[in-house]
Amino acid sequence: MGLFSNLLTFRGGIHPPTCKERTNHGRIEVAPPPSRVIIPVAQHIGAPADVVVKKKEKVKRGQVIAAAKGFVSAPIHASISGTVKEVGPAYSATGQRVECVTIESDGEDAWLEGLLTDRPDYMELPPEELREIIHNAGIVGLGGATFPSHVKLAPPAEKPIHTVILNGVECEPYLTADHLLMLERGEEVVAGLRLIMRVVGAKEGVIGIEANKPDAIRHLKELTKGDPNIRVATLQVKYPQGGEKQLIYAVTKKEVPSGGLPMDLGIVMNNVGTAVAMFRACRYGEPLTERVTTVTGAGIVTPRNFLTRIGTPFGELTELCGGFNGAMGTVINGGPMMGIAVPSLDVPVIKGTSGILVLAKEELPPREYEPCIRCGMCVRGCPVQLVPSALSDYGETRMLDELEGYNIFDCIECGSCSYVCPSKRPIVQFIRYGKREILAERQKQRDRQAAREAMAKTAEVAA
Ligand code: SF4
Ligand code: SF4
Numbered sequence: 029m030g031l032f033s034n035l036l037t038f039r040g041g042i043h044p045p046t047c048k049e050r051t052n053h054g055r056i057e058v059a060p061p062p063s064r065v066i067i068p069v070a071q072h073i074g075a076p077a078d079v080v081v082k083k084k085e086k087v088k089r090g091q092v093i094a095a096a097k098g099f100v101s102a103p104i105h106a107s108i109s110g111t112v113k114e115v116g117p118a119y120s121a122t123g124q125r126v127e128c129v130t131i132e133s134d135g136e137d138a139w140l141e142g143l144l145t146d147r148p149d150y151m152e153l154p155p156e157e158l159r160e161i162i163h164n165a166g167i168v169g170l171g172g173a174t175f176p177s178h179v180k181l182a183p184p185a186e187k188p189i190h191t192v193i194l195n196g197v198e199c200e201p202y203l204t205a206d207h208l209l210m211l212e213r214g215e216e217v218v219a220g221l222r223l224i225m226r227v228v229g230a231k232e233g234v235i236g237i238e239a240n241k242p243d244a245i246r247h248l249k250e251l252t253k254g255d256p257n258i259r260v261a262t263l264q265v266k267y268p269q270g271g272e273k274q275l276i277y278a279v280t281k282k283e284v285p286s287g288g289l290p291m292d293l294g295i296v297m298n299n300v301g302t303a304v305a306m307f308r309a310c311r312y313g314e315p316l317t318e319r320v321t322t323v324t325g326a327g328i329v330t331p332r333n334f335l336t337r338i339g340t341p342f343g344e345l346t347e348l349c350g351g352f353n354g355a356m357g358t359v360i361n362g363g364p365m366m367g368i369a370v371p372s373l374d375v376p377v378i379k380g381t382s383g384i385l386v387l388a389k390e391e392l393p394p395r396e397y398e399p400c401i402r403c404g405m406c407v408r409g410c411p412v413q414l415v416p417s418a419l420s421d422y423g424e425t426r427m428l429d430e431l432e433g434y435n436i437f438d439c440i441e442c443g444s445c446s447y448v449c450p451s452k453r454p455i456v457q458f459i460r461y462g463k464r465e466i467l468a469e470r471q472k473q474r475d476r477q478a479a480r481e482a483m484a485k486t487a488e489v490a491a
Contacts (some may be wrong), residue, residue, distance in 0.1 A: 035239055037264035038274040040411040042444045044201050044267055044365070046240060050331045051324050052204040056212055058335045059348060061108050061137045065339025066376040067093065068120040069127045072168040073175045074100030079129060085112045088140040090315050093129045096163070102176045103166045106131055107317040107337040109138040121342070121361035121375045123368050128376075131339070145313040155227045158310055162227075165309035166316045166379075171195055171206075171270070171299030172362055174380040177306060180298065181227045183291040189228040193279055193290075194221050196237040196244065196300040197263060197270030200363030203383040205320040206300050208333050210237070210244040213304055218251050220303025221258065223310055228296050233258040235300070236275050240265045267365060268442040272297055274411050286438050301382075321377055323349050327357050327386035336377055342384055343373030357387040365443040398451035406445035406455060412438050416445035416455050423458030428469060431462045439463075 070076035077094030081087060087106040094104040106129075114130040150158070163178035183189055194217065198206040210217055221233045235252075237245050239262050252258040261279050263269050273284045275297065282293050290297050298306075301320060308314045317338055324331035329350030336345060342359060346352065360367035361375070363383055377384075406416035415434055422430040436459060445455045 035264040036236075036261055036278040037266055037269065038271075038277045038411055040409055040413065040444070041266040041268065041274070042409045042448055043265070044447055046265065047201045048204050048207070048240070051202075051322055051333055052207055052241075054208070054333060056205075056208050056320055056333045056335050059337070059340065059345060061133060061337055062340045062344050063133050064113070064341070065107050065131050065133075065337060066118055066341065066374070067104055067107065067129045067131070067339040068118075068376070068378060069094040069104055069129065070120070070124075071104065071174060071338075071378045071380065072102045073173070074098070074102070074179075076127065077101060077104045079115055079127060081112050081115070081129060083112055083115055086110070086134075087112060087131060088138050089317060090140040090143045093131075096166075096176075100176055100179055102168050102178075103164065103315075104129075105166055105315040105317050107339050108133045109136050110134040119371050119375050121368075121370055121378045121381055123361075123370060143313055143315070147311055147313070150310040151223065151226060153310070155229070158223065158227050161310050161313075162306050165305070165314065167302060167305045167309060168316075168379050169299055170301035170305060170319055170379060170382070172366065172380045172382050173272075173299075174378075177298065177302055180296055181224065183228065183296070187291045188294060189230045189291065189296050190294040191232040191234060191280070191296075192221060192224045192228065192230045193275060193295060193297045194224075194233070194235045194300050194303055195270055195272075195275055195297055196235055196241075196248075197275060198241075199238060199265075199267045199270040200365055200367075200382070201267075202324050202385055203322045203363050204324075205322045205333055205382055207241050207244055209301055209304060209320050210241070211247055214244075214247045214251050216304045216307050217248065217300050218258070219311070220298075220300075220305075220307040223307055224296065224298055224303060225257070230296065231257060234261050234279055235259075236261045236263055236270075236279055238263050238265050238269055267444060268411055268440070271411060271440050271442060273440070286435060316379060319377070319379065319381065321345070321381050322383040323386075324383065325386035325388070326391060327353050327388040329353055338379060339376045341374050341376055342370065345377070345384060346373060346386065352386065353388060355389050357389040357392050360385040360387065365447065366441060394452055397453045400453060401451055403450060405448045405450065409444040409448045411442060411444060412440060414439055416459075419462065420445075420453050420455040420458045423462035426462070426465060428462070428466050432466060436462055436466070
């Protein structure tokens with residue numbers, strides 16, 4: 029059996045050009061610490077963290093500058109040492125204006141005293157303690173989902189976990205950060221997988237990698253040789269192979285039910301970068317203050333992969349790549365399929381920034397789009413078996429009941445439908461708009477109900 033026989037996959041999906049060749053042969057370069065970082069307090073799914081530092085306060089790298097607010101939240105740490113210059117709203121890489129802490133470097137790049145350690149016996153710590161370390165280190169899903177990791181690692185007792193899947197697929201075109209991480213820090217990837225298996229009590233570990241990374245597949249197979257509990261699964265090159273439900277189906281042939289979670293099947297999934305961050309937190313006491321990010325695209329002079337500090341302005345990294353090739357088109361936080369265009373180069377790298385993609389002007393999609401011609405290409409490409417043409421029509425006309433009837437919340441916003449649509453319809457934008465409107469409508473109904481109940485109570489007291 030060859031390395032690539034019996035490739036695993038899911039139903040649906042598309043084959044966009046992978047465009048990874050400009051950065052998949054290089055190395056991860058350590059970007060110099062920036063002179064200023066802008067650190068948003070909302071970098072994860074869940075409640076934004078609460079700022080705990082003040083303007084003019086001196087901070088050290090690794091110091092908590094915003095504390096987690098509730099269980100589904102994560103603390104935020106200073107990524108350089110220096111002085112807090114500003115606490116207030118600024119644009120994040122998500123395109124939203126959120127509370128940020130701006131730190132000006134003191135040039136020392138000093139860690140908080142007593143933070144770093146070396147704990148070779150970390151695997152002997154009880155699972156609860158390891159989970160606590162991961163929580164305190166502010167670790168969230170680094171593949172872009174940014175879900176707080178400690179929550180994923182705390183399944184309820186009635187949902188025992190038997191398998192941990194590490195996602196090393198990196199199916200987004202252009203991005204190569206995870207690929208290089210698996211090559212250069214393969215030992216840490218495997219250590220992270222074993223750590224997660226210990227925390228959730230799983231017996232089996234799987235590392236899923238697309239077949240277009242044969243060197244990473246070989247390397248991780250070599251590193252896990254002789255371990256009967258860990259295997260490397262080679263996956264067909266297809267988008268979105270790295271989607272959570274798609275990868276679970278490809279590896280196990282089991283479907284996560286609509287509205288369900290991987291833990292319903294006894295599975296926990298994490299990105300390879302997240303596994304490395306968890307390992308480094310438990311072994312060395314490092315909170316999450318840096319990540320690997322691909323800076324690439326036809327619009328950039330020398331695409332590269334950087335280990336860069338959270339909070340680094342995009343513009344500093346594009347400068348390190350030699351600037352732009354001619355007139356700049358669009359700058360995207362993430363890849364071309366699921367990424368979001370940013371409003372300026374001042375926005376910072378956040379925990380979920382897997383890539384910075386600079387598209388040249390001629391690569392931009394047309395602004396004009398045509399009516400749907402019912403060709404069905406979007407339906408064939410949808411990995412979740414939805415009807416994107418209907419979601420697009422109903423989203424455009426704000427028909428909210430119909431959108432719910434077509435299971436709009438199962439859409440993973442992978443962009444496959446928009447990519448194949450010959451009418452160039454911005455289907456994902458219509459879907460995002462539809463989801464937002466439905467959620468806003470639900471909130472309005474809750475507010476009305478609360479107001480009715482309050483009025484009824486007041487009337488009761490008055491009577
Ligand atoms: S409808 Fe959603 S899940 Fe289906 S292809 Fe479009 S973006 Fe992807
Ligand atoms: S791909 Fe575009 S034109 Fe074809 S059915 Fe879907 S929305 Fe309509």
